[in-house]
Amino acid sequence: MTHLGHPNKSSKTSEALDIALDLTVEGLEASKDIIVDALSVPGTGIAIDAVIGILKKVQAAKLNHNALKSLREEITLLMNMLQRLAKAVDTELPADKYPVNSAERGRAKEDVFKSTGLVKRVDTLARQLEAICADADKLLKRNRFSRFVHTTGDARAITDMKDKIAAARQAFQIEDDVITEATVTEALTRIKSIIAMQKAEEEERVLNSIPRADRAHYLSDANAMKARLQEGTRERIFESLNEWVEAQLLAAGDSTQPVRVLVGEAGTGKSTVASEFAKRLKEWGLLGASFFFTRGLTDLNSPTKFFSTVAWQLAQSQPVLRRPVVDAARQHLKTGALLQLEIQFKDLVEKPLSSLPEPHPPIFIVVDGLDECTEEGPQLVPSLLRLLLSAAVRPGSPLRVFLASRPEPQYIHDVFTTSDVKPHVSVTSIQEFRNTVDRDIESLIWARLAENTTSKEWSDGNPDAVYDIVDRSDGLFIYARTAVDFILADLDPTWIQRRYDALLRAKQAHGLVPLDTLYRTVLEGVFPPENRLPQMQEDLRHVLGYLVAVLDGKGISPRTLEKLTGMPTSESVPILNKLRSVVIFEQDNVDSRFRIIHATFREFLGDPARAGDDFYVNAVEAHGRLAEGCVSVMRSFAEDWQGTGTDAQARLILQYLTFDSTLFHFIYACRFRLKHLKLRRAPSQFRDRDSCQPVGADDPPPVAAFENFESYANHKSQKMSDLIRTIYAHIRESLPVGSKWTDTLAAMEELLAGRNFLPSDLISHMFIILDIRAVGNRAVWETAQDQTIRTLADLEDQWAPKLASVIKTAYDTGDYAPLRRAQCDLHKAIVAAGLTPGVQILYEE
Incomplete structure (x- = not known):
């Protein structure tokens, strides 16, 4: 056995070691950039350069082979440690989720290395290795003069270097009995969680900055009445829709008819079908977005927020679209919030959809009530449809669109017949299922009458009554629902019979449709002419006017109405109690918001030929009264503000921001004063040029601050x-x-x-x-x-x-x-x- 440091080694052993050392140096040089890029800690490159320098210099000194072998093995352990650390970082920060040079990746590494003290430890390691490299340099210079004379001192020097490297490695690798890789991995996991949470919050802030109509969703309270599908009804329609959905799933990106249109007259139940269809699509995981237009409700009677609302819902319902929508919204919002429809569509819908891989599973959008888009409808609805359908009919597009609308206005259906769209659209009339509608209406009526003992006993004893109501409904679900609600307004058996008899006595005249006859019957039944004294008739006109003109989609309460218009709750509540078959209202509750159940009742009241002199509502006069009330409320608030201290002012702002019920009248005024002023026509009995003028620049700052906060x-x-x-x-x-x-x-x-x-x-x-x-x-x-x-x-x-x-x-x-x-x-x-x-x-x- 050769003594440590003895130079007598075979040339074969020497050559093998040289090759091993050369390969080690090459490996170190090749892995340097990878490790440095992964860690991004100052000093990492210096440390690796020092290690490479040590090996090169010791190898060049032609020193003891056994000592060199031990040194190489120790350096290999050191580099393996650094490689494991780099791998731990890359494993925890995969490039697909944390791209190289991304802010998230850089921040995660910076936070982790700072929290674990890694920067300081790398610096210490680099300085230690540089010192060892300097020792190797001295050894190399000394052996240039004695290249062929090897001493045991040289071997001890190499062994000393090896021991120093081992000590430096161990000090770096283990601190407080915890391995560095484990510390970094744990810290990265924690930091990633924090970054993910902050990123989600930031994304949520961006998404929440997108202007949207929250109440357009099929699940919103504004659509609650549309969601009342009687179980077991409309089965034929849903069989047809299910077949369409299955065809879209099979066709993937090559659908020939990605657009389905359901057409039907008012009251035929289109909205109920659309709501139930959206619900089923949601259950199947296929619903991307839904938008239910509603006549008379702010944001729901206008196309201006359609695409921004659809984009927001797509980001919520489709995880794969969340980031594309967020990124698109950041850029879009730099220009402005409510931009033109085409810009909204291109920025917020078309661009995110184009990021999806092809083919992509179908994403369904349900749109109901296009005919109820009364704000700039003739100008904007055709544009909305052309843009939406262009995205659906594009080859490879995952978008599928279901639309429900009345057969009029014609400008809606003209879009479906254009040469580029018509081949891709399947139009179905709800009347195609007319042979099953009467059966469905009968089922609905029997179910409603069976909900309580009194009405069930009455219907069981009068089975022909159900068939009479079915006949008079003439295929209109809204007729059947309203008629039953009217009959059951009072559960006294005598009154049930009397109301039913009133329905039978009602004769259609002057070409009125069944709904008009029904609405007149309901109104005359609860407000018979002999009971309508002049003051009573005036109060009734006012309440009906407010039902038509109130712009808050959730309605307003009698208490809020009193603060806005001065109409006492003692006058409005009794009238609303009697209107509950056509109006949503909780009996005798002055804080219950009231609103019309179905758009056809609003249309009836607004048409003098249909409602007649007794019940016709002049909407512009009602808007005038509400505009005057809003101006009065806001000016009163401004005067009160001036007389309060800062504590009271801060409390008022807090009440306003938290939607305190005591400020509902003021919140309503802030939101809708300008709209009522625009819609009012001031007849002489309402015209007061001073009181109905917009609040001017000389008015106290609170008025402008609160109104701007709601308006923009x-x-x-x-x-x-x-x-x-x-x-x-x-x-x-x-x-x-x-x-x-x-x-x-x-x-x-x-x-x-x-x-x-x-x-x-x-x-x-x-x-x-x-x-x-x-x-x-x-x-x-x-x-x-x-x-x-x-x-x-x-x-x-x-x-x-x-x-x-x-x-x-x-x-x-x-x-x-x-x-x-x-x-x-x-x-x-x-x-x-x-x-x-x-x-x-x-x-x-």
Whole structure:
């Protein structure tokens, strides 16, 4: 056995070791960039260069082969460690989810390496290896003069280098008994979770910035009455629709008829079919979006938010489209919120859809009530349809469209017959299923009458009554529903019979359709001519007018109506109680919102030839009364605002933002005053040029701030921000000299400057204002006991700097979530200290 350091080695062994060393150096050089790119920690490249330098210099010195072999093995262990660390990073940050050079990847690595102290440890490792490399350089220079004389000292020097590298590796790899790779992996998992949450929040903020009509969805409360499908009915229609869906699934991207249109007259149940179809598509995982137009309801009677709403729903229902819609929305919103239909379509719908791979499973969109698009309908609805259908008929498109509409207006159906669209559209008339409709209506009536004992006993004893109602319905589901609701308005058997007899006595005259006859019968049945004294007739006209003209899709309550128009609840509630077969209203409840059940009743009331002199509603007069009421409410609010202090003003803003019921009348005025002013025609008995003029520039700032906040998309009005900043300034001036809350309020004021915001963001501002006032008010300090003063001082010392830090984070990132959490914690701290907070907490994350 050769003594350590003895130069007598075979040339074959020497050659094999040289080859191994050469391959090791080549491997190190090849893996350097990979490791450096994966880790992105300053000093990593320096460390690897030092290792390569050590090997090259020691190899060139032609030293002891055994020592060289041990050194190579130790260096291999070191490099394997770095490679495992790089692999751990790449495994936790896969390139498909965290692309190279992406902000998310860079931030994750930066946060992890900082939190684990990896930067410092790499720097230490690099300096240690550079020192060892310097030792190797000395060894190389010395052996140039004694290349053929090897001593045991050289072997010991190499062994010493090996031991130093081993110590450096172990110090780097293990800290506090935890392996570095495990520490980094754990930290990356944690950071990724945080990044994912913040990314989701940021995406949600972008999506929530898209203007949309939330109540257009088939599940919204505005469509609740349309979702009343009687089980076991409409089976033939749904068999046909199911066949169409199956054909689309089989055809994938090569569908010949991606558009299905259901046509039917008013009251034939198209909306109910559309609602049930959307529900089934949702259950099958195929529904992308739904939009149910509704005549007379803001945002639902206009195409202006159609494509932006569809885009928002697609992002929610189709995970694969969420990121494309978010990215498209970021760019789109830089130009503006509510842009032209074509721009909305191209930016928010067409572009995200084009990102999907082909073929892609079908994505269905359900659109109901195109005929109820009364706002710029003739101008915009054809454009909407052409754009939507162009996306559906494009070869390879996954989009499938179901449309439901009346046969009129003609400009809707003209789009379906154009040469480029017609071959791709299947039009079905609901009348094709007429032979099953009577059976379905009969089933519906029997089911409704069986819901309580009295009406069931009456129907069992009068089976012909059901068939009479079926005959009079003439295929109209809305007739059958309304007729049964009218009959059952009073469950006294005598009144059930009387109302049924009234339906039978009603004769169609002057060419009126069955619904007109029904509506007149209902109104005359609950308001017979002999009971309609002049004042009663006037009150009835007003209530019917408000039913037609109120613009809030959810309706308004009698209490809100009283504050807006002065009509006492004692006058409106009895009338609404009697209208419950055609109006949604909870009996005797002054806070129950009322609205018309079906659009055909609104159309009936608005047509003098159909409603007659007794029930005809002049909508423009009703709009005039509501416009006058809105102006009066807003001016009264402005006057009250001027007479209140900053605390009261902050509370009013908080009530407004949290939709407090005591401010419903003011919120309604802010939202719809301008629209009522536009729709009103001021006859002489309503015209008051001063009272119905828009609030001018000389009026107090609150009026413009609140109205702008409601009128403009996404709450981007700077006026509300400026109003709150004014409150901040006033509160700062009222704080004791030297109060630490002063800086906090100043930071909050700066946070609002020039920023877009959501109502939830401003709610946090209002809570903080009121809670700071509760613990920082000068009067409290002057009158408080010693213990209370100490408690207040402790709260100020702890929370003023903490809030300032969180506010800075919100300012830098635009992320309000930490601020909301901090506000909740402050609120709890005030309560825990036995003090009274500025306001009762309304939400908690």
